[in-house]
Amino acid sequence: xxxxxxxxxxxxxxxxxxxxxxxxxxxxxxxxxxxxxxxxxxxxxxxxxxxxxxxxxxxxxxxxxxxxxxxxxxxxxxxxxxxxxxxxxxxxxxxxxxxxxxxxxxxxxxxxxxxxxxxxxxxxxxxxxxxx
RNA sequence: AGAGUCGGCCAGACAGUCGCUGUACGAUAGCAACGCUCUUGUACGGAGGAAAGUCCGGGCUCCACAGGGCAAGGCGCCAGGUAACGCCUGGGGGGCGUGAGCCUACGGAAAGUGCCACAGAAAACAAACCGCCCAGCCCCUGAUUUUCAGGAUCUGGGUAAGGGUGAAAAGGUGCGGUAAGAGCGCACCGCGCUGCCGGCAACGGCAGUGGCAGGGUAAACCCCGCCUGGAGCAAGACCAAAUAGGAGAGCAGUGGCGUAUUGCCAUGGCUGCGGCCCGCAGGGCUCUCGGGUAGGUCGCUUGAGCUGCACGGUGACGUGCCGCCCAGAUGAAUGGCUGUCCCAGACAGAACCCGGCUUAUCGGCCGACUCUUUUC
Numbered sequence: 001x002x003x004x005x006x007x008x009x010x011x012x013x014x015x016x017x018x019x020x021x022x023x024x025x026x027x028x029x030x031x032x033x034x035x036x037x038x039x040x041x042x043x044x045x046x047x048x049x050x051x052x053x054x055x056x057x058x059x060x061x062x063x064x065x066x067x068x069x070x071x072x073x074x075x076x077x078x079x080x081x082x083x084x085x086x087x088x089x090x091x092x093x094x095x096x097x098x099x100x101x102x103x104x105x106x107x108x109x110x111x112x113x114x115x116x117x118x119x120x121x122x123x124x125x126x127x128x129x130x131x132x
Numbered sequence: 133a134g135a136g137u138c139g140g141c142c143a144g145a146c147a148g149u150c151g152c153u154g155u156a157c158g159a160u161a162g163c164a165a166c167g168c169u170c171u172u173g174u175a176c177g178g179a180g181g182a183a184a185g186u187c188c189g190g191g192c193u194c195c196a197c198a199g200g201g202c203a204a205g206g207c208g209c210c211a212g213g214u215a216a217c218g219c220c221u222g223g224g225g226g227g228c229g230u231g232a233g234c235c236u237a238c239g240g241a242a243a244g245u246g247c248c249a250c251a252g253a254a255a256a257c258a259a260a261c262c263g264c265c266c267a268g269c270c271c272c273u274g275a276u277u278u279u280c281a282g283g284a285u286c287u288g289g290g291u292a293a294g295g296g297u298g299a300a301a302a303g304g305u306g307c308g309g310u311a312a313g314a315g316c317g318c319a320c321c322g323c324g325c326u327g328c329c330g331g332c333a334a335c336g337g338c339a340g341u342g343g344c345a346g347g348g349u350a351a352a353c354c355c356c357g358c359c360u361g362g363a364g365c366a367a368g369a370c371c372a373a374a375u376a377g378g379a380g381a382g383c384a385g386u387g388g389c390g391u392a393u394u395g396c397c398a399u400g401g402c403u404g405c406g407g408c409c410c411g412c413a414g415g416g417c418u419c420u421c422g423g424g425u426a427g428g429u430c431g432c433u434u435g436a437g438c439u440g441c442a443c444g445g446u447g448a449c450g451u452g453c454c455g456c457c458c459a460g461a462u463g464a465a466u467g468g469c470u471g472u473c474c475c476a477g478a479c480a481g482a483a484c485c486c487g488g489c490u491u492a493u494c495g496g497c498c499g500a501c502u503c504u505u506u507u508c
Contacts, residue, residue, distance in 0.1 A: 024151065031462090032426090082467090088467085089150095
């Protein structure tokens with residue numbers, strides 16, 4: 001695989017460098033059922049064969065991420081963990097690009113069959129479509 | 133060298149970089165009585181052998197509980213280990229394998245009940261299809277008749293050797309015996325009983341004795357012995373906003389009693405209808421209290437713990453001493469990217485904690501042992 005291809009996929013050339021913008025503390029996650037209900041009520045949607053992404057603007061001033069990876073769609077705990085980690089990582093790297101929105105990512109059946117690069121590209125497309 | 137058996141161990145590695153999470157020590161800010169929270173720095177920890185299935189056994193928590201019995205469920209050769217077990221260790225019986233070894237729900241069928249397809253005469257207080265043997269009536273054949281010999285049908289009786297059916301048909305093989313047969317008799321094997329010996333025991337060995345009891349099935353009911361109260365960390369304890377609801381207290385004023393302050397009694401308060409009063413309808417505001425929801429804190433990881441050594445034990449394991457702290461998340465951390473290397477990385481993710489069992493699993497390493505072949 002070409003080294004340049006891997007890096008050029010990122011939206012920001014400085015992604016991967018040490019910047020405060022790329023930390024991902026607990027306050028940047030949806031942690032209450034009320035937060036989830038807020039997004040599910042009036043979401044903007046974006047979907048492909050891997051994920052369904054729901055977005056709703058919030059008043060907090062930064063983006064927050066919530067995950068809904070069902071046991072029904074992805075069987076083993078190991079596969080669910082992998083998908084969640086990839087989503088969080090992509091969210092973290094695009095945090096300065098994402099504005100003040102609450103995001104919920106739902107994984108579809110078969111998402112665990114895709115490799116890491118495919119998953120990353122899918123997520124970038126979702127961020128662009130919903131926020132850009 | 134090949135094939136195999138048993139036991140133990142590992143679970144891609146390294147580097148750079150960006151993150152997540154816990155603890156410790158700091159820094160900044162906020163609330164400010166210890167302290168708590170936000171952000172942040174440094175250091176050190178951060179999934180498994182099965183974390184899985186949730187099939188057993190415990191700890192822990194709450195509820196229930198005088199004692200005993202019944203029911204229900206589980207377990208089932210013997211001894212030991214253990215907190216406990218359906219687990220483990222050692223031993224015995226049975227089965228498989230040339231062997232190292234492996235498998236084994238392995239108590240009771242002379243307490244009772246049920247079931248046993250098909251085949252077969254018969255599947256259970258035994259019975260007799262084809263047979264074999266004996267006797268009798270009548271008939272046939274042979275030698276002159278009686279008589280005798282042979283044969284056939286039928287009748288009565290004996291028999292369980294042989295045939296055939298079946299997973300299984302009142303032990304097996306052999307010799308004797310008999311009309312034919314039969315443990316009828318004998319020898320060996322099997323079985324039962326008795327005694328002695330070995331063993332804690334299961335059980336084994338030896339000797340004597342009985343001709344020999346009687347189908348299978350108890351992961352069918354059942355009998356015998358032993359065990360079991362129920363629910364689970366969403367257990368349980370604590371803090372506790374908003375809203376609704378509950379309990380209590382107070383709230384302008386007016387009149388009376390009282391020397392007076394205080395106090396006591398009555399009325400009454402707020403909203404709507406109404407100009408006002410009466411009246412009717414409804415309960416206002418403030419504070420306090422308790423229950424309790426969202427949410428939060430604890431439970432939450434120091435434990436039947438791990439390592440090493442010594443001792444006891446065949447072993448499971450136990451005892452003692454030195455040392456160690458080895459995940460604790462909670463919309464849920466342990467990862468992303470880049471590079472290098474190789475034998476190319478399987479199954480798979482902690483959720484209160486332990487002990488087991490079962491199931492999934494790429495490959496590799498170590499030790500002990502067995503069989504076969506070759507060489508010396």
